[in-house]
Amino acid sequence: MKTGYHGHALGKTQLNVIDPAYDLAETILSFALTSEEEDRLISRYIMHSEDVGIRARLFINKLLAGLWTMEMALEQLFSAAQFPRQQEEQHRRFLAAWDFLAVQSARFCGAHCRPSQPAFWQAPLVVLDVDGVIDRRIFGYPCTTAAGMQALSLLARHGCSVALNTARSVCEVRDYCEAYGLAGGVAEGGAYLWDAVAGRGRSLIEHKTMAQLDRLRKELLRIPGVFLDDRHGYSIRAYMIETKPVSSLTRILNSIRSFNVGEGVPVPLPTLVISQLLTSLRLDRLSFYPTTIDTAIVAKGVDKGIGSTALRDWVLEPGAEMIAVGDTKVDLPMFRVATRSYAPAHIHCRREAQLLGCVISRYRYQRGLLDIVRAIVKCGSQEHLREPANQSDGESLFLSLLRAADRLDAGAVGRALFDRASFRIFMR
Numbered sequence: 001m002k003t004g005y006h007g008h009a010l011g012k013t014q015l016n017v018i019d020p021a022y023d024l025a026e027t028i029l030s031f032a033l034t035s036e037e038e039d040r041l042i043s044r045y046i047m048h049s050e051d052v053g054i055r056a057r058l059f060i061n062k063l064l065a066g067l068w069t070m071e072m073a074l075e076q077l078f079s080a081a082q083f084p085r086q087q088e089e090q091h092r093r094f095l096a097a098w099d100f101l102a103v104q105s106a107r108f109c110g111a112h113c114r115p116s117q118p119a120f121w122q123a124p125l126v127v128l129d130v131d132g133v134i135d136r137r138i139f140g141y142p143c144t145t146a147a148g149m150q151a152l153s154l155l156a157r158h159g160c161s162v163a164l165n166t167a168r169s170v171c172e173v174r175d176y177c178e179a180y181g182l183a184g185g186v187a188e189g190g191a192y193l194w195d196a197v198a199g200r201g202r203s204l205i206e207h208k209t210m211a212q213l214d215r216l217r218k219e220l221l222r223i224p225g226v227f228l229d230d231r232h233g234y235s236i237r238a239y240m241i242e243t244k245p246v247s248s249l250t251r252i253l254n255s256i257r258s259f260n261v262g263e264g265v266p267v268p269l270p271t272l273v274i275s276q277l278l279t280s281l282r283l284d285r286l287s288f289y290p291t292t293i294d295t296a297i298v299a300k301g302v303d304k305g306i307g308s309t310a311l312r313d314w315v316l317e318p319g320a321e322m323i324a325v326g327d328t329k330v331d332l333p334m335f336r337v338a339t340r341s342y343a344p345a346h347i348h349c350r351r352e353a354q355l356l357g358c359v360i361s362r363y364r365y366q367r368g369l370l371d372i373v374r375a376i377v378k379c380g381s382q383e384h385l386r387e388p389a390n391q392s393d394g395e396s397l398f399l400s401l402l403r404a405a406d407r408l409d410a411g412a413v414g415r416a417l418f419d420r421a422s423f424r425i426f427m428r
Helices: 020-030 035-049 054-079 084-113 146-157 170-180 207-221 248-257 271-280 304-315 329-337 350-355 365-377 393-405 410-417 420-426
Strands: 125-128 161-165 184-187 192-195 200-203 236-243 264-267 286-290 295-299 322-325 340-343
Touching: 020 035, 020 054, 020 084, 035 054, 054 084, 054 236, 054 264, 054 393, 084 146, 084 170, 084 393, 125 304, 146 161, 146 365, 146 393, 161 170, 161 304, 170 184, 170 192, 184 304, 192 304, 207 236, 207 271, 207 286, 207 295, 271 286, 304 322, 304 329, 322 329, 322 365, 329 340, 329 350, 340 350, 340 365
Parallel strands: 125 161, 125 322, 161 184, 322 340
Antiparallel strands: 184 192, 192 200, 236 264, 236 295, 286 295
């Protein structure tokens, strides 16, 4: 028997989950426990309850707790007029749940594909973008798929030294390196280097630039409805959260690209707002660009090309072979300095990438990454993921969803919509 109280999964408007694994998952999320603290918590629980099967049920309940927290945070954000401090509190809950889901999913996926040996540095260095290459926002938060796991497993099996090069924050790069057993990476669009092998980091931007970033953060936080991702210390990610579009067609098209949790979606700031702020504050060391979900403000003089070159020279030697994989315009500088470069089929700046010698796969997203990795290691065989013994039904279900995610595309949805068989249920 389980007893509970309002707001903790039991109640008229709650999930009514009776498994104690959910309470533990929510505790891990709410208190932002580290891996070591989480392990101590679970061990203590098992000692007192003799529930030896809790670990197998924990992951799927972590997903449930994270998704529910995101949903509730967005619902409360839009439910009534709130003071800025209340809005910021809901935003922090949303962001904490987003980060929790991404990290926990990376650890789960990494357990199926990470190398058995510790990470190391050697040429050729394979440098991968994260969003759109390793991860895709299919479940409402960034996560890889079965094809992405197969690609990372194939690189590990062939002894490749793998690093990230992403706009993600330093802490996210560290978490992903730990989860997938990667050697290191470049964070925040070229602003920071992380060497996971030696456990050391290095900033590439100057103190004057950091001062301008701090000043802009303060000004942005004064604008009602503007939120910042406070995980970023060497760049700024600013966005607003708007309700989802009412149009059914727009909803369908957006759901093909990605799934969003709750009634709100993050969107970039108006271009004129950022441009005017940079000009009026005389922030001449900063530049910006919009993404699909936010506005990135970065330091001038650093980019993914400068970051990947600095990382290679730092951990290997100048001129060492480097292979780059990316999917957006900000990856072009990385392609320019790489020995070889590749991109999945969904890359928008196809012509510019090809002029730099980039080889473009015929597949999109993680299937494209797997195709690229097979070309890099010259292996055409199928890579099978490790499936641990005594895997729970929830874990098996999540793996099945990751496999299904690789089959999602607009063409398949379109064919289903116009297939007469889809409408037989409505016909007599």
